[in-house]
Amino acid sequence: KQWYQRRVRVNERVSPYLQESQQEVVDCLLEQCQSVEENFSRASPFAVGVHQLEIQRIRYMATDYLRTRLHKIEKHAEYALEEQKDQDGGEDAVLKLSPAEFIYAREFHRNFQNHLKDTALKHMPNPFNELKKSESVTAPNLNSFVFFKVKEDINDVLVDPREIPKDLTQGEIHISKFLPIATLLDQGKIHLV
Amino acid sequence: GLVRIMRFRWDHGAVLPEEIQVNLQEHEKHWFSKYNKNLANYMTSLHGLDLTQNTVPPKSLKIQVRCLQEYGELETESGEIVMLTMNSEHYLPLSECEPLIRQGVLQHMGS
Numbered sequence: 315k316q317w318y319q320r321r322v323r324v325n326e327r328v329s330p331y332l333q334e335s336q337q338e339v340v341d342c343l344l345e346q347c348q349s350v351e352e353n354f355s356r357a358s359p360f361a362v363g364v365h366q367l368e369i370q371r372i373r374y375m376a377t378d379y380l381r382t383r384l385h386k387i388e389k390h391a392e393y394a395l396e397e398q399k400d401q402d403g404g405e406d407a408v409l410k411l412s413p414a415e416f417i418y419a420r421e422f423h424r425n426f427q428n429h430l431k432d433t434a435l436k437h438m439p440n441p442f443n444e445l446k447k448s449e450s451v452t453a454p455n456l457n458s459f460v461f462f463k464v465k466e467d468i469n470d471v472l473v474d475p476r477e478i479p480k481d482l483t484q485g486e487i488h489i490s491k492f493l494p495i496a497t498l499l500d501q502g503k504i505h506l507v
Numbered sequence: 508g509l510v511r512i513m514r515f516r517w518d519h520g521a522v523l524p525e526e527i528q529v530n531l532q533e534h535e536k537h538w539f540s541k542y543n544k545n546l547a548n549y550m551t552s553l554h555g556l557d558l559t560q561n562t563v564p565p566k567s568l569k570i571q572v573r574c575l576q577e578y579g580e581l582e583t584e585s586g587e588i589v590m591l592t593m594n595s596e597h598y599l600p601l602s603e604c605e606p607l608i609r610q611g612v613l614q615h616m617g618s
Contacts, residue, residue: 344554363568370565370601377561384549386511414552417543425541429509433534442585 316372319343324380327347328461328506329499330492331454332386332394337412338377344384347372387415391423456493462489462504471498512539516546517559518609562609565601570606572597572613581607 322336347369353364387394398411411419465484470479473490482488487507498504512535514525517573521543523531549586552556578591583603591612592598 339553344556348554367565367568370561371570373556374561377558379554380556381558382555414549418549420546421545423544425538426509429534429538429541446555498513 316375318344319372319379323375323382325413325499326379326382329394330456330458330460332383332410335383335412335415336379337414340379342401343372344376361402383415384418386454387411387419388422390454391419391420391426393453395419395423396451399402426463456496459489460492460495461487461489461507462495462499463507464504466503468498468503471495508535509538513618514536515539516543518570519545520606556568560602560605562605567601569598569600571616572599572608573616574612575614576612578607 319339322333322339323459324332350365350369353377354365355367395416398409401409405468464482464484466484468482471482471494472479473488473494477493482504499506510530516539519527522537523539528536531545546558550556572595574591574593576591576593577593579601581587581589581591583600589597589599596616597613604613604615
């Protein structure tokens with residue numbers, strides 16, 4: 315499970331936009347940490363030291379993961395909320411935001427808008443004193459470049475629309491714009507480095 | 508402007524030091540307080556995990572640090588009281604040192 319968390323954390327770190335929320339993995343790891351800590355009183359001091367370092371490492375990975383996500387939410391709050399709204403109700407809805415993150419995003423966005431209104435917009439004459447949605451959304455740059463490693467052989471991948479589709483072999487490392495390979499990432503066929 | 512104030516929360520904690528507070532306008536303090544409240548609310552869903560801590564990957568449980576200020580007494584989690592005076596050196600748990608290193612009170616003596 316730790317290996318998986320490491321992978322999840324790097325994917326989130328490198329990608330320009332939020333990946334699907336892996337909150338359950340985080341919660342599970344943290345629960346395990348807690349139960350290990352509760353057993354400390356029964357273990358030898360040496361074992362406790364080793365476990366403590368392990369736990370601190372896991373805590374670091376979990377906090378770094380959640381922090382990265384939170385900062386992305388802050389940068390693209392409105393975009394994330396809109397995306398989630400469009401998905402709602404669909405059976406295959408891929409929810410990028412965990413329930414708590416959704417509330418955070420909504421509150422953050424609301425605070426931000428209110429702040430802009432109170433400090434600047436209310437002093438402006440109509441029709442300039444309202445925020446238009448199309449003008450205020452900051453979308454993430456899905457065309458930024460990322461490095462990725464191929465986990466299994468994939469055929470006919472259109473990495474660059476100006477070139478012909480390529481075959482990717484397991485173990486290779488490539489660089490590409492994020493958007494064309496985003497689906498491969500979701501499918502678990504590649505992971506970011 | 509707004510992003511700077513958000514960073515303050517991550518670097519300095521929920522209560523801003525006096526030097527910063529005097530330089531903020533009312534509406535900026537208002538933004539900070541709302542941001543702080545939202546963050547605190549979110550962190551309650553994390554079973555006690557504080558996202559403003561654990562900012563560096565831990566290499567060892569304890570680290571060697573030097574104190575850069577006349578800080579005074581520090582009570583560690585284990586109940587021990589450590590006296591942090593100018594230039595004093597200590598071997599302390601990473602979790603205790605981390606916030607103080609960020610605030611500039613302690614300096615990590617490289618391995």
